[in-house]
Amino acid sequence: MTTDDEIMSRAVDAFQDRAEQESAEWPAVASGVRDRVRRSSLVSRSVRAHVADLSGTTTFTQVDTLVVSDRVVVDALRRGLSGIPEAAAETLSLVLDGRDCVGVRVELVAGYGTDLRVLGDRVRTLVEATLTDTLGIVVPVDVTVVDVVVGDPSR
Amino acid sequence: MRSARLGDREAFGAIVERHGPALYRFVRRMVRDHGEAQDVVQEAFVAAWRSIDRFDGRSTLSTWLFGIASHKARDTLRRRRPEPMDPDLMTRPGHDTIDRSARSNPEEAVFFTELAQALAALPDRQRAAWLLTQVEGLTTVEAAEALRMTPDAVRGQLARARVSLTQRLEAWR
Incomplete structure (x- = not known):
């Protein structure tokens, strides 16, 4: 009996024995x-870019x-930060006042043994350069190290 | 995972490759239709992509994804027009479209067909709880998170599922 x-x-065994067969359908589904x-586009917000006029003065565009x-x-920030192997971004967000970017918040996970002050300066410099390229502005950058991990921080 | 949360499609693609096969297997068993399962899994991953920045890590990524897939699968089942129950469902050997073992082990193939039918006859929540814990290896607590139930409620669903399945598979004693 x-x-x-x-x-x-x-x-249970019957289902588990068939897992491989069922997974064979996956590539077409994938x-x-x-x-x-x-x-699928992600929810996004519009940010006004600033342009430099011929005199080199950065200003809002008056007509266009x-x-x-x-x-x-x-x-762009994520791609830039991926070039810093001793840290990984946990959060990247723009602080907006209407359509104007007035700051950037960066939360980082750092690898154990990293000089956090040096890391913070490097990240801040990179963020400022990226903001200048994409929006034509420099705004305050708030860098917070939220965790320190042993091994690869991007994992 | 961190990159995916920041909108990196390539990193999200790696999540799809890693968790997709198990999600597809689960959804396939929930809705019992390849085309619908494909739609449900697509919808589940799109929903995950759009909300991954809100994934807070309180559950595992796998549990979170099973939760989204389970919700979508049950939505699909609710939208289906009610169909009259086939009175022979529990006794007539059926055809599981993805069973290729019939030639090598006919008895096992018939058992599996009847098991699949018995499982299909369970209420959606019982079926989901059973598949997640018994086949996909989630703990009761993880299944509860995925199904938005308490662990005790999942235990209750599992107990009822077990009684129903063993009754319907009585001939295999």
Whole structure:
């Protein structure tokens, strides 16, 4: 006589034995998922860019307006920070006043043994350079190290 | 994971590759239709992509993704038009479209077909709780987080599922 436990155990084994077969359908599903994600835009906010006139003075554009999605700026910051192996960004956000960027908040996870003051300065310099490239401005950058981990901080 | 939270599509792609097969298997068993399962998994990953910046790490990423997939799968099942229950469902051997073991082990194939039918006859929450804990290896607490229930409620669903399944598989004793 087979017990309830044995029936249940057989049922679980039956599903687990078929996991490989079922996973064989995954590659076709995965390509659909990748397509859908690629076409999905994330919620974003518009940020006004500043341009330098011919005299080199940075000002708001008077006639034409250049607006950049905050996602574009955050992507640029993320790519830049990925070049610093001893830290990984946990949070990257623009502080907005209406459409004007008035600050940047960066939260970092740092690798154990990293000189945090040097790291903070390096990140601040990189963020300022990226902001200048993308929005034509320099704003206060608030860098916070939220964790220190042993090994690769990007993991 | 950190990069994905900051909007890195490539990093999110790695999450899709890692967790997708298990999510697909689970959803496939929930909705029992390849096309619908494909849609549900796509919707689940798009929802995850759009809200990953709000993932707070209180549960594992896997549990969080199973939760989204489970919610989408149950939405799909609710939207289906009610169909009359086939009176022979529990006794007639059916055809599981992805079972390829029938030739090598016919008895096991029939058992699996009847098991799949018995599972399909369970209420959605019981089926989800059983699949998540027994097949996908989530703990009761993780399944509770994924299904937005208490652990005690999950234990109750599992107990009822077990009774129903063993009754419906009585012929295999």
